[in-house]
Amino acid sequence: MAGTKRKGTGNERPSTSKRAKSAVATTKVTTATTAAKNSSVPAAASVPGPSSGKNTVAVLPANKPERFSPELPSPFTGKFDLYATQLEFLQSEYLSKGATAPNYKAVFEKILFYQAKPDFTLRCALIADPVDPTESVGVISCSQFINPISDEELKPIHILDGKTKPSVKFGASESAHASTVGAGVGYEAKVELDVNGEGCGCGMISSGKGIFKMRKVWADEHGKELFEGYVSLKVVYGPTLRRKRFGTGASYSVTFWAVRALKKNGEEVGIDAGSGTYMSSGVSSGSYDDLGIYDLDLDDEDDEDDDYTSGRFGRGGYVDGDEDEDDDDDDEFY
Secondary structure, eight states, X not given: OBOOOBOOSSSOOOOOOHHHHHHHHHTSSTTOTTTGGGOOSOGGGOOOOOOSSTTOSOOOOOOOOSOOOOOOOSSOOEEEEEEETTOHHHHHHHSXXXXXXXXXXXXXXXXXXXXXXXXXXXXXXXXXXXXXXXXXXXXXXXXXXXXXXXXXXXXXXXXXXXXEEEEXXXXXXXXXXXXXXXXXXXXXXXXXXEEEEETOTTTTEEEEEEEEEEEEEEEOTTSOEEEEEEEEEEEEEOHHHHHTTOOXXXXXXXXXXXXXXOEETTEEOSOOOOOSOOOOOOBTTTBTTTTSOSOTTSSSOOXXXXXXXXXXXXXXXXXXXXXXXXXXXXXXXX
């Protein structure tokens, strides 16, 4: 599946510092087969793809991180800054040379440095569902979920039906490292793009749906927390983009680490979670899978990706009607 987009506290863009741009470029399309041939990222920076089977992922020795705290409240709420796990400056902290267990505290402290700039890959905000207070709803944003013809950010992207569960599965493609593959306490929700929002008008976008997962992987006695998660968004293009030979859609996915938003005057800084009253548009008669392209079981094993441009944390070129890729179209994507 594929990529992400950006977002700030409103319409602002993340910092465009040289380091930030370099970091984003590093995560560009390191696992996208359609763009890897043109990537300048060293092979070592690539993130492993999904495992071919449940028992084929190597598990590192069971050296525990400094503290592991999987508990999550219900409803799970708050504002968060998210950082792609493919960022090299985080990977080096997460599992340094010779280490046999992740160093979550080091990742947390490195993230705080960039959060203060502020730099981030995505942002999300969750509030209690006004209809069912045991669930949460909200919004997620990323500047790399875009309309390919205008480069406008696709937004708002809503988080729906979010639940804290005793067992949420994180597969190989959804985890930061092979040692963290598995199921446990977590948060799981659906993701849906409001096609009446920015970047989607004039028949550009027909639908956009995906999944969102988070789990707490570290906490200390002072309340500091580090989360790991995964988000995907599958976008179906409308007639306008199809006629202009942008293909039938794009698929995005990102594994990330997340920290709670900074506070200013006691209030969390970040995007607005909205009112929580957004109603799912569904896909033709309200079904999430009428077109056979969405993964209702949230197991991420949908096989209908052939018609979609794709890339982990990015997209891999455009797809013509004859499925040839125009790599030049992606040169200015980041």
